Amino acid sequence: MTLNPLLPLIYEPLVRTALLEDLGRAGDITADAIVPADQQAALVMRARQPGVVAGLDVARSAFQMVSPAITLRAERPDGSAVEPGQVIATIEGPARSLLTGERTALNFLCHLSGVATATASLVxxxxxxxxxxxxxxxxxxxxxxxxxxxxxxxxxxxxxxxxxxxxxxxxxxxxxxxxxxxxxxxxxxxxxxxxxxxxxxxxxxxxxxxxxxxxxxxxxxxxxxxxxxxxxxxxxxxxxxxxxxxxxxxxxxxxxxxxxxxxxxxxxxxxxxxxxxxxxxxx
Missing domain, CATH: 3.20.20.70 (Aldolase class I)
Structure with a gap:
């Protein structure tokens, strides 16, 4: 069965709500205080246990709502089985924005991948x-x-x-x-x-x-x-x-x-x- 991607219209309002919940009234005061505004960085998402990936487009949306300059390259697309230590995705862009979007992106990705993993075990x-x-x-x-x-x-x-x-x-x-x-x-x-x-x-x-x-x-x-x-x-x-x-x-x-x-x-x-x-x- 082909896994068709979700339409952004479905998940973008959810991601926006989650980011607003996290950013509160003043934004990410930790990253803003510590990381220079012009610093760039690259991060990698790695599996820490065996499972099945789901939610990369949602995670990408979380990062890009914080900064459109962020790019996320999927190494193991949704539906892929992963082992501990395997790289799921590489994310690059403004360092402050990467840190600001990190938790929201991971909250969605870890939860949805958990659902996919449990489903795969029953399948x-x-x-x-x-x-x-x-x-x-x-x-x-x-x-x-x-x-x-x-x-x-x-x-x-x-x-x-x-x-x-x-x-x-x-x-x-x-x-x-x-x-x-x-x-x-x-x-x-x-x-x-x-x-x-x-x-x-x-x-x-x-x-x-x-x-x-x-x-x-x-x-x-x-x-x-x-x-x-x-x-x-x-x-x-x-x-x-x-x-x-x-x-x-x-x-x-x-x-x-x-x-x-x-x-x-x-x-x-x-x-x-x-x-x-x-x-x-x-x-």
Whole structure:
């Protein structure tokens, strides 16, 4: 799958907000006091642990908003695997501006690379199966587009981006509607023909009811591998099957082996550890 770059319109407002938060009312008083205004410098970004890179364009934007004279040359582009000590990018320009933009650039790059790295670990765990690893809406507020991009950089796919691009009927919807039949019926009556409908089920009995009505996808929530195997057999290719619920790299292979189409994982975006990346001065 080709990793298409994010449009600057998506991330530039986020980068601007982050820089304003860091610069406060007086700017970088440390760099301004210590570094001569005309001094130039070169820095290199190095991986300090194994991982997958994501977010270099966002990091470049952080530096260039501080000074358009800064250049960032990617040595390992987004989606690349890196090892400790490997150079990810070289950044050159006014020394003051490099120091001012450093933390904001690294905050984005380390976080997004952490999401990509975690995704890659799950993708690797299910590589010999048909299952695709996808993320959810459990994202950091304001960073959804970036985090979902990072999932793609790690080899995963994206679930819906928001409440407006697909119908996902969950347990509370079913309870408030008065049952599965009523919830699906209202959804079909009120959304357009281009909108897909997915229903979350907790039991095989619920799945049987959903299949009798007909939808596009079923979310098989917190089922055991045995239950998932039976659910896939019941679906028999008539709907997309998605497994979800406390899935890790250790449990993913058994879940993928059941034959499900998708494995959705919320912690990829809300709890992935940042990838340790350093920014070092080149004398």
């Amino acid at each position: 690797s765990a299910v590589k010999d199966t048909r299952a695709q690893i996808v993320c959810t809406r459990k994202t950091t507020p304001g960073l959804r587009a970036l985090e979902k991009y990072a999932v793609r950089a790690g080899g995963g796919g994206n679930h819906r981006f928001g409440l407006d691009d697909a119908v996902l009927i969950k347990d509370n919807h079913i309870a408030l509607a008065g049952g599965i039949n009523a919830a699906i019926g209202r959804a079909k009556a009120n959304v357009g023909h281009m909108v897909k409908i997915e229903v979350e089920v907790d039991t095989l009995a619920q799945l049987e009811e959903v299949l009798a009505i007909g939808v596009d996808a079923v979310l098989l929530d917190n089922m055991t591998p045995d239950e998932l195997t039976r659910a896939v057999a019941m679906a028999n290719g008539k709907v997309i099957t998605e497994a979800s619920g406390r899935i890790t790299a250790a449990t993913a292979p058994a879940i993928a082996a059941t034959g499900v189409d998708l494995i959705s994982v919320g912690w990829l975006t809300h709890s992935s550890a940042a990838l340790d990346i350093g920014l070092d001065y080149q004398a």
